[in-house]
Amino acid sequence: MIGISEELTVIRPGGALSPRCAGVLEAALVGRQAEVLSRLEGPLTGRRLLFVVSLDEGGVNRGFYDLLAHLRTHPNCLDRCVGSVLVDAPGDLYTKAAGRDLVLAANLAGCAFVGRPLVEGTGDLRNFTVQARNAGCSLEAAYHLATADLVERVLAFSRPRLERPKLLALHASSRATSNTLALWGLVRTRLEERCDITEICLRNGTLEDCAGCPYTTCLHFGEQGGCFYGGVMVQEVYPAIREADALVLLCPNYNDALSANLTAAINRLTALYRTTSFADKAVFAIVVSGYSGGDIVACQAAGAMNMNKGFWLPANFCLLETANDKGEALALPGIQDRADRFAENMLCQLAY
Structure with a gap:
């Protein structure tokens, strides 16, 4: 550092x-x-x-x-x-x-x-x-x-310095209506020239939550590079996380909690975590609340990914905004400047 x-x-x-x-x-x-x-x-x-x-x-x-x-x-x-x-x-x-x-x-x-x-x-x-x-x-x-x-x-600890960071964005939102995805669009535009970016939508298909397999079962499937429940997590998310230098969680506030599909994805990372260190991978988040409580969701994201799964947490890891109606996020006063600053901080934390 x-x-x-x-x-x-x-x-x-x-x-x-x-x-x-x-x-x-x-x-x-x-x-x-x-x-x-x-x-x-x-x-x-x-x-x-x-x-x-x-x-x-x-x-x-x-x-x-x-x-x-x-x-x-x-x-x-x-x-x-x-x-x-x-x-x-x-x-x-x-x-x-x-x-x-x-x-x-x-x-x-x-x-x-x-x-x-x-x-x-x-x-x-x-x-x-x-x-x-x-x-x-x-x-x-x-x-x-x-x-x-x-x-x-x-x-x-020494922060990784990368020539061209690989970012993975996970979301479970509808692009037509999501304020969270709209804000990610602003941030992504500033990152594309210097980063390789992959997006995975967890709405497609069925994403089963972790059912708490015995440790030996979870370890066995993890050693094989998979999970007992298979599906999009094994086919798309696991390989993408292995390749990524940083994970970006796109988190609308659902009843002061992460969405069900994001929560399920985090739970399902356990099998991969048993065999793969995430210590050199960063986690960022964009959190949008309709009314309040963004700090609660940000704490959940940090708790799950940094404290539990071992991703390192860059300074100012989250962009916290309040927007309710469709398109409201892009009309917030000063939002372009805040999105630009968030993108620049991501680059500062990750890149040369």
Whole structure:
């Protein structure tokens, strides 16, 4: 990454960490130099960041909310940073919600995130059951290993620089009526000279959702390059994702959620994910809401593709707009300029 520090900056809002969280952090930083900040008072540029959030029994950290407010009201305050997140809580809830909110706020403030940027320490650490079994260790030891690995990955991250990026756009909308596709048309026009672009519409044919095959079944079909359910995912989407440098999700807001077909496609990526690393592939999104809630859908896209499937998240990964009636998106004040800036940011994040 151009102009980025080789050392780690730890941002830990809200005063003292819980003893468990403090111990995990201390162990992960052994032998490393790290600057520790309790709040953001000015911009940070070109830093490698580890956000550490310790929640209370109610899933609250007041300093964390102050941090969110600062990030949301100071665009570009994390320009050219790359981030990771550790959230610890005494209960089983709220850690992922806090992580998703933080990733979106920091991302819109200019911070990229490595793939799988979130480590969660839930109350009983049962979320580390599989990792502990695979490593042959205790749940607490698996928690320590995951945090140390996260620090290692954020320190090692280098953004791919591509001569001619290959983009894959996925959508499930009608071109005749979709505001989301109309905005993508504006963005695509600015990208075509410097990128190879593929579009796949998930409305064609039947797209079955993942039904939760046993791990061994999913792994078996993944090793064969497919999925038990076949169809458009295996025939078109899997090969296109293997070839792509970046995925663009075109996301109309359906009841404050991703559309059913996009959700099914993301779920069906599990078989491919079991055998293919997405760490060098970026994810972008265009989100259009009829009334409000675009941030909720953007969090879902980031959560599914960056936190779960391991795509890296470029800074300012999403274009968020509000439009309801057919054609309204193209009539929004300043929309051409915002679409152009979004396209230029995509090129800046991916290309030479």
